[in-house]
Amino acid sequence: MTKKVLDRRTVLRGLLATGAAVTIPLPLLEIMLNESGTALAQPKTPVSPLYVTWFFGNGTLPGRWKPARTGSGSAWELSPQLQPLAEHKSHLTVISGLENKLVVSGFEHPSGSAGATTGAPLNGNAVRAPSIDQVVANVISEGAPYRSLEVGVTPATPNGPQDSLHTVSHKGPSSRNNPEFDPKAVFNRLFMGGTPAPSDDGAEQAAKLANVRKSVLDSVLQDGASLQQRLGAADRQRVEQHLDSIRAIERRLETTTSGGGTPSACSSPTAPTAGKDSQSEAPPQVNTAMVELSALALACERTRVLSFMFSLPAAHVYYRHLAQDMNDDFHDTICHGDAGDQASQPRVDKGVIYTMRCLNEFLTKLKSTPHGSSNLLDNTLVFVTSDTAWGKVHTKAEWPVLLAGKAGGRLRGDEHHNFPGDNLSKALLTTAQLMGSKATEFGVDAGRVTSPLAGIQV
Numbered sequence: 001m002t003k004k005v006l007d008r009r010t011v012l013r014g015l016l017a018t019g020a021a022v023t024i025p026l027p028l029l030e031i032m033l034n035e036s037g038t039a040l041a042q043p044k045t046p047v048s049p050l051y052v053t054w055f056f057g058n059g060t061l062p063g064r065w066k067p068a069r070t071g072s073g074s075a076w077e078l079s080p081q082l083q084p085l086a087e088h089k090s091h092l093t094v095i096s097g098l099e100n101k102l103v104v105s106g107f108e109h110p111s112g113s114a115g116a117t118t119g120a121p122l123n124g125n126a127v128r129a130p131s132i133d134q135v136v137a138n139v140i141s142e143g144a145p146y147r148s149l150e151v152g153v154t155p156a157t158p159n160g161p162q163d164s165l166h167t168v169s170h171k172g173p174s175s176r177n178n179p180e181f182d183p184k185a186v187f188n189r190l191f192m193g194g195t196p197a198p199s200d201d202g203a204e205q206a207a208k209l210a211n212v213r214k215s216v217l218d219s220v221l222q223d224g225a226s227l228q229q230r231l232g233a234a235d236r237q238r239v240e241q242h243l244d245s246i247r248a249i250e251r252r253l254e255t256t257t258s259g260g261g262t263p264s265a266c267s268s269p270t271a272p273t274a275g276k277d278s279q280s281e282a283p284p285q286v287n288t289a290m291v292e293l294s295a296l297a298l299a300c301e302r303t304r305v306l307s308f309m310f311s312l313p314a315a316h317v318y319y320r321h322l323a324q325d326m327n328d329d330f331h332d333t334i335c336h337g338d339a340g341d342q343a344s345q346p347r348v349d350k351g352v353i354y355t356m357r358c359l360n361e362f363l364t365k366l367k368s369t370p371h372g373s374s375n376l377l378d379n380t381l382v383f384v385t386s387d388t389a390w391g392k393v394h395t396k397a398e399w400p401v402l403l404a405g406k407a408g409g410r411l412r413g414d415e416h417h418n419f420p421g422d423n424l425s426k427a428l429l430t431t432a433q434l435m436g437s438k439a440t441e442f443g444v445d446a447g448r449v450t451s452p453l454a455g456i457q458v
Contacts, residue, residue, distance in 0.1 A: 049408035050298050050380040051136045051435055053117065053307045054362065055168045056355045057109075057158070057315040058335050059388035062398040063343025065352070066096045067416045076416040081349065082402075084356040088363045091377055091413045093403040093456065095427055097420040100389070100396045101446040108394035109314035110162035113387035116399065117168045119425035119443025125162045126174040129444055132383065132428050133169050134177075136435045137305040146303040151186055151294060152179035153287050153358070156280035158314035158331075165314060169307040179309045182276040183289035190293065190302055238370060280317050282310065287358045295365045298376055310358055313387035319351050326350065335391035342390050359384065363404055372408075381407035383431050401427045403434075403456070410434050410458050417455060425449040430456050 065081045076094075078086055085092060102115030107122065114122050120129035133148055141147045150169045158165040169177035180186050231239065277286050290308065297303050311317050320327040326347060328334050334347045366376035384402035389395040401424070406413055411434065419426070429442035430452040441450045 048140055048304075048436060049405075049410065049434075050301075050376070051133065051140065051305045052294075052298075052380060052382040053131070053133045053168060054359060054382050054384045054404075055117070055307070055309050055311075056359075056384075056386050057311040057313045057317070058331050058351075059386045059391040060352050060400050061342055061345055061348055062390050062395070062400075063341065064349060065400055066398055067094055070416045070418045072412070072415045081352050081356060084353060084360045085363065085404075088360065088367065088377070088404065089414055091363065091367070091405055092415075093411055093413060094416040095401040095403065095419065095453065095456070096398060096416065097418045098399045098401055098422055098424045098427060100399050100424045102424075103388075103394065103396040107162070108396075109158065109387045110160060110164045112394070112396070113168060113313040114164040115424060115447055116385045116387060117164075117428075118170060119428050119447040119449070121445055121447065122162065122164065123173065125160075127163045127170045127176070128173055129170075130172050131168060131170045131307075132431055133305050133307050134171050135428075135432050135437060135439070135442075139432075139436045140304045144301055144304045146297075148177060148305040148307065149186075149294075149297055149303040150177045150179040150307040150309070151290050152181045152309035152312070153290055154277045154280055154282035154311050154315065154317055155181045156277075156282070156311060156315040156317040158312050158316065160314070165312060167307075168309060168313075177307070179307065181286075183286065183293060184275055186290070186293045190297055280315075281319065281321055282317055282358070283321060284358070287361060291358075291362045291365050294362070295369050295376060298366075298380065299369050299371055308362065310355060319354055322350060322354055331391070338392075340392075342395075345392065348391065359404075366405070377404070378406045379408045380405040381411065381431065381434055383427075385427075397421070399424050403431070407434050411456070412458055417453065419453060422453070423447070423449050426451065426453045433457065 060081055065079055067076050067079045067082070069076045078089060078092075082092075082094065100112055100115040102111050102119075102121050104111040104121070110125075111122055114120060114127050117131040117133075118127050118129045119132075120127065122128065137148050148169065150167065163170065163174065163176050167176045167178050169179075171177060180189070227239070275286060275289060277283055287310070294306055294308055298306060314331055316332065317330045318327060319330060326334075328347075330348075330351050334351065335345075338345045338347055340346070340348075363377060363382070366380055366382075367378075369376045371379050382402075382404035384400070384404060386400050389397060389399050403411060405411065423443075425443035425447045426449045429439065429449055432439050432442060433452055434457055441448060443449055
């Protein structure tokens with residue numbers, strides 16, 4: 001009997017009352033697997049790993065970031081600043097001892113960010129080379145609706161005009177991919193093809209919407225019902241969970257209702273912008289929204305390459321929601337102004353631990369999202385780094401680098417490797433090779449390397 005198959009790029013389609021077309025991508029289903037009948041329960045996955053750059057500004061406290069011991073399993077323990085990631089220890093590969101050879105005095109954050117993501121020095125205010133996410137995109141993004149997706153939690157602005165301060169994703173020299181900080185805009189881009197709300201007769205459009213009262217998901221139910229008839233029990237359950245997840249995001253992104261009970265978005269032809277961080281706080285609710293949207297984008301392979309900018313290099317962010325004593329500029333006042341050494345700046349420590357809690361939420365969502373034979377965290381490489389090592393005096397040694405996930409079995413996880421004084425660009429070359437690149441060198445000038453870090457790849 002011929003096995004039923006479904007094209008990997010299948011989407012559910014619908015039409016909103018406004019006339020806007022809607023598509024809902026699907027997760028990887030059993031019916032999409034190859035003709036040999038490989039089941040989801042079997043260990044081999046039919047897809048190559050996905051990639052994420054997860055970036056946070058202003059560095060760490062190296063004395064509280066670096067684990068005390070190297071090794072694997074019980075031979076090493078998480079450091080205090082990595083402790084929020086404890087539930088994912090088996091999926092972590094911590095790399096310590098690296099030095100960013102490209103940090104330039106007076107331009108520490110811009111050159112640090114460029115070095116950590118491109119391996120190349122700045123050319124004036126502009127980057128000189130593509131960033132690691134775009135190098136990976138050249139290898140794995142063919143056929144994906146979006147070559148890469150860039151999102152951010154807080155648009156808290158840094159000082160300076162440099163390309164490398166405003167994003168960590170660059171297609172090449174002076175060609176940056178700016179992050180989107182508005183969850184509603186990301187939602188529209190992923191599930192409505194970026195179609196903005198119509199701008200003609202607002203009253204007429206509002207009447208249509210109020211009458212039909214269809215959400216994005218409602219508009220595709222008919223197509224979904226037809227698809228369900230073709231699916232087995234396991235696939236039907238996956239699709240239902242997938243649509244429930246999108247529905248939950250959609251509801252959280254809705255604005256409050258008006259007196260008549262109709263969402264206020266129905267009374268305006270312009271898309272609402274509620275949800276974007278307007279106070280430079282990197283609030284938990286925005287992180288949650290971006291985490292969920294990012295996981296959906298990867299699970300549905302709307303993109304295979306993502307840049308998640310928790311905070312920008314040298315970001316003037318305020319973590320005032322954490323505690324009363326945190327109502328100060330984290331970059332200027334807390335990192336640079338607070339007394340202490342690399343292990344004893346309590347307010348810096350509090351900010352970094354909050355950042356790692358937000359990373360933990362991302363990793364938890366990846367792990368709970370089915371993909372291929374297991375889950376997204378097993379099938380993704382998350383490259384975590386920053387724009388400086390210790391923010392107080394812009395040190396370039398002990399640069400924070402963390403690889404999370406198993407990269408489809410190419411990383412063992414639960415390891416800490418120490419490479420004292422080695423070039424940070426080796427982490428970039430290692431990452432590129434883990435993702436399937438045939439590159440044998442990476443970087444420019446002092447950032448150029450011709451060998452990866454030993455012992456990382458399975």
